[in-house]
Amino acid sequence: xxxxxxxxxxxxxxxxxxxxxxxxxxxxxxxxxxxxxxxxxxxxxxxxxxxxxxxxxxxxxxxxxxxxxxxxxxxxxxxxxxxxxxxxxxxxxxxxxxxxxxxxxxxxxxxxxxxxxxxxxxxxxxxxxxxxxxxxxxxxxxxxxxxxxxxxxxxxxxxxxxxxxxxxxxxxxxxxxxxxxxxxxxxxxxxxxxxxxxxxxxxxxxxxxxxxxxxxxxxxxxxxxxxxxxxxxxxxxxxxxxxxxxxxxxx
Numbered sequence: 321x322x323x324x325x326x327x328x329x330x331x332x333x334x335x336x337x338x339x340x341x342x343x344x345x346x347x348x349x350x351x352x353x354x355x356x357x358x359x360x361x362x363x364x365x366x367x368x369x370x371x372x373x374x375x376x377x378x379x380x381x382x383x384x385x386x387x388x389x390x391x392x393x394x395x396x397x398x399x400x401x402x403x404x405x406x407x408x409x410x411x412x413x414x415x416x417x418x419x420x421x422x423x424x425x426x427x428x429x430x431x432x433x434x435x436x437x438x439x440x441x442x443x444x445x446x447x448x449x450x451x452x453x454x455x456x457x458x459x460x461x462x463x464x465x466x467x468x469x470x471x472x473x474x475x476x477x478x479x480x481x482x483x484x485x486x487x488x489x490x491x492x493x494x495x496x497x498x499x500x501x502x503x504x505x506x507x508x509x510x511x512x513x514x515x516x517x518x519x520x521x522x523x524x525x526x527x528x529x530x531x532x533x534x535x536x537x538x539x540x541x542x543x544x545x546x547x548x549x550x551x552x553x554x555x556x557x558x559x560x561x562x563x564x565x566x567x568x569x570x571x
């Protein structure tokens with residue numbers, strides 16, 4: 321005698337492998353402006369969201385990594401700073417001056433789009449624009465750029481295909497931990513399931529004094545950072561165990 325049991329369609333479907341999301345956290349000036357506890361806090365938030373997170377500092381942050389390997393990550397946090405030389409703005413990469421980088425990018429050095437300052441390689445917006453062409457970073461869904469004058473470089477990342485870019489709107493300092501504390505809070509909000517718009521707003525709102533920072537570059541108050549791109553993006557959307565509750569969008 322044979323017993324028959326109904327088998328649901330789902331029972332015949334093999335389980336799907338969960339896509340591993342990857343995060344890259346770069347602190348280019350960590351030796352002189354260490355993050356300390358805030359790096360641990362950010363990494364904990366990313367791992368809590370089940371990201372495979374990589375943390376690199378100082379000389380481990382190389383020009384080749386930015387140009388050829390950054391595209392392999394879904395979320396990138398780049399903490400560095402800028403300086404002005406010959407009327408151009410540059411951002412420290414972290415990589416120490418070496419003959420290899422000078423030979424590989426000889427024409428860029430000659431053009432002044434990449435230079436050495438205090439023994440550290442630094443790049444301009446033109447350098448990144450020339451090497452990160454349209455749609456070269458489509459896999460990077462969110463890039464958090466923690467540096468002075470990030471508004472000058474954020475459009476370059478957007479043009480390269482990054483879905484949403486959070487950037488500092490003016491001069492900042494990496495000393496005293498103030499900005500690091502805000503960024504750790506921002507990542508914490510994102511890890512809880514908030515979208516980019518709400519996470520940025522909730523992070524900076526204690527400092528807006530009642531202003532609505534819808535247009536930070538033109539308003540009377542400019543928040544310390546803002547974003548361009550898709551404000552509805554969430555970093556937990558690809559994680560099955562992540563919170564599914566979406567918070568209401570704020571003004």
